[in-house]
Amino acid sequence: MMTFKVLLIDDEPGALEGMQLWIDWERIGFTVCGTGSNGVEGLRMIEELQPDLVVTDVNMPLMDGLEMIAVWQEEHGHRVRFVILSGYSEFEYAQRALRYGVNNYLLKPIISEEAEEELAEIYEELVQETEKRSFTQIASYEEIASRIKDILHELPLDQAAAKVLNRVSELREAWNFCLVQTEPASFAELRGKAAALLYQEEAMYLIDLDMNRFGIVYGYAPGQGVEHPFCRIFQELMRQYSGTRVFMAVGANANTLLQIGDSYQTAREAMVYKFYDSGYDRIFQYEQISKRLLNYHYDQLQLVEGILGTITLLDQAAFQEAIDSAARNFREMLVAPEIVKKVVIHIMCKIMEYLKETSETKAEQLLERYELPGLSDSVFIMDDLMDLLRSCGMDGIELLMMEQSRQSQGIVQEINEYIREHYRERITLKKLGEIFYMHPAYLGQLLLKKNGISFNELVHNLRIDEAVRLLSQSQLKNSEVAERVGYSHYGQFFKQFEIRMKMSPNEYKNTMF
Template sequence: MTFKVLLIDDEPGALEGMQLWIDWPGIGFEVCGTGSNGIEGLQLIKELQPDLVVTDVNMPLMDGLEMIAAWQTEGSHNVRFVILSGYSDFEYAQKALRYGVNRYLLKPIIPEEALDELAEIHEELAQEKERQSLSQIASYEQIVSCIKDVLQGQAQDQAACSVLNHVSQARETWNFCLVQTEGAAFAELRSRAAALLYQEEAMYLIDLDMNRFGIVYGERCHAEARAADRLFQELVQLYAGQRVFMAAGEGGNTLLQIGHSYRTAKEAMMYKFYDTGYDRVLRYEQIAKRPLNYHYDQLQLAEGIIGAVSLLDQDAFREAVDSAARTFREIFVAPEIVRKIVIHIMWRIMEYLKETSDPETELLLEKYGLPGLSDSVLIMDDLLELLQAFGMDSIELLLREQSKQSQGIVQEINDYIREHYRERLTVKKLGEIFYMHPAYLGQLLLKRNGISFNELVHNLRIEEAVRLLEQSELKNSEIAEQVGYSHYGQFFKQFEIRMRMSPSEYKSSRF
């Protein structure tokens, strides 16, 4: 433990000798400055705040004892003094004792004797520092305990009220900043915050639940630089790259009102969900007049997004999620409702995935695990980005799975179409028969056959119509009906498109 020492003597040689002959670092001291008289010494004590002052007695303008007496009367902090003098008479020593000086070194200084005296002073300073630290810790813990009782709404006895009122006088206003992190990072970040707070005045760290802690802080006036703002900026820098929510409440005049500050900080914390990043403290006054919307048609939105997944339409899914994000932000849907919607959608998508045989399914489910998502520290943009990524990856996997399954089933579908093309056959009916979504089935047939379902049916019907025109005496209208057309005009149109002539022209050309 190192302490600061200030040296004062009107003889430059004496000052130089004290710095050279005494191994100050070796006995735990750092020379923070030097002075040449009592007046200068008073100013240096005020500016440098040394722990120990070694001063000559006989100096111009103001001697050492006068300087000590002046500081004992007007000084703002405790300082130990050692006097140097060539006068060894009893009267002088008595006068020094009246000023609280109990160390006296004779000139010329003998380094060995001085070292022993100074080492004893260092030990006394170290013990005093330890006692002060223990006292400060005890006092700090008492204040924190009283603050916790206020936050929990417990009645304060006279002693607790006295403690809080006394502490409150140190600042004009008091406020509460709520800090929430993710479980894995909580212990480290809380420790780093505590280390910063330890160096600050009128600031207290309050442990809460659910990976949260609070910072109770006092401020003097709006005109001066706020220590709290500086501290919060340091915390933001420490948390760079981490998902951390920080929100400050509405300040009050005393710590007895800190419960209100805590409640408003929790309210502000909810709005952090709609912030654009994690790198700032959201303050209650920024959101006080912006109510959250708790009434929202969750089912309609969820079904729209799930529908895009069932259709395996990535573009539609992306647009549905983007549209939901815009709506949430426009009407300020309560964060817990947004989280419930996202979790519901992700569970529904997972149900689709569980029906597949792809080995990557388990990896995907593990990557986007839902446990803890309801209490996660995520702004809306990141939450919906997570949903977006999960949905797109899931559709990609489902497309691969259906592609594998479709290898053999396309032939079955084509065989079925060839057997039933004369009937009122539709893609929807085929989907019901083969348990496939009509849109996907239609895309699958187009990809495998090179033509659409409707084109395939028309081709088969006109092919059969050509055979009948060549081999039978049926009327054109009868042939049209027999191959599956309920309206002759439709048959005529499709025949002409494919054969470049009407049915009658074709029959005439054959005979």
């Protein structure tokens, strides 16, 4: 239920008190916002309180009720409904009031039932007028917003449209454009909140744009500062969306609405530089843009290769250092945000490719986790974008290491089986590397890691174990045993046997026979 404000004016305190007590204002949709005792005081209170309805006595000192109505209607534009109070002997006043458009009156002494019935009719009329006025305002608002949008798109304005914008433009000394962009998931809600905050604000218009963006066109008086309604609206938007990635940028001032296109273009420029801001919780001004220009000719090849090199080596520490270095370099050189995004996306795609070679499932999981397809249109300051790359890289290296570990477990088992079958032969890491397509140095490290002993130790262990078996079960000479287990030089066999068995081959034989 709508509620309207009513102001009561009468020079008799008892009459004022009676109107407040005898009439159930709240039930019929009114709240008493104030009381006055004469026409002069009434004019001041109407301007200050802006009531929807004024109930006034006719005979009052200093200025009577009808004079007050006449002055108000002549000098002020705020629409106010008036009801006059008069007795039967003052009916001629009611007739005079008709000339001022006042066609409602209450007879003294007031009878509450009759007064409430009359006031209830006035309430319904006020509701209808408000709804009609609201519809007209919405229609006018949409027309103005549409004309502003034409200017932003550099479309020609006809004479009528230019006249409308010039009329609106005269309401304020200066105008500006605030560009707002956020993530697709939160755009609709943010736009709705902004529209609600702008509702019924004067000289402020919400303009729908593309790519999860909208604009707020606002007029103001230079020097208004933080007292301007836009500052309050911005602060409220920031409060409601604390922690959400939102970019807001204001362009250069325009003297008229017909120049708002310049404000829009400069707001777009400021929005680009917002990428290098330290956070999301403040509006970026076009005036803040440094005289340094964005660097659109950055050579990214060496940087990308360096970062990708740390990933192929599975070196998380080096990767972190490379990302930190890149971030410093981007900021110092003021590299254009779209180039930084391309670098980041390229590196993340490469990480996905590396992972896909070993596990397509894990690659898809990483792709889903970091929403790579929508990254180019996302709202990120540079620090957060680099943190995203850092997180993706660390996760990717971790997954690659896990997958490599899983795969290497199988290959080591296969290599160990080969060694057990061929340890009697002249076997080397180089030969194994050729057989299993692995670099000998890496193969040696892998066997050491998985077996706990080196390749050479493993071969000697196998040979001596076999030598022990042969010495125990046959009458072969020591030199023949050495040759059978793979030693071409008896001295080497003797040395390795003593190391492992803590005795010579002959001493071992004596313990057996």
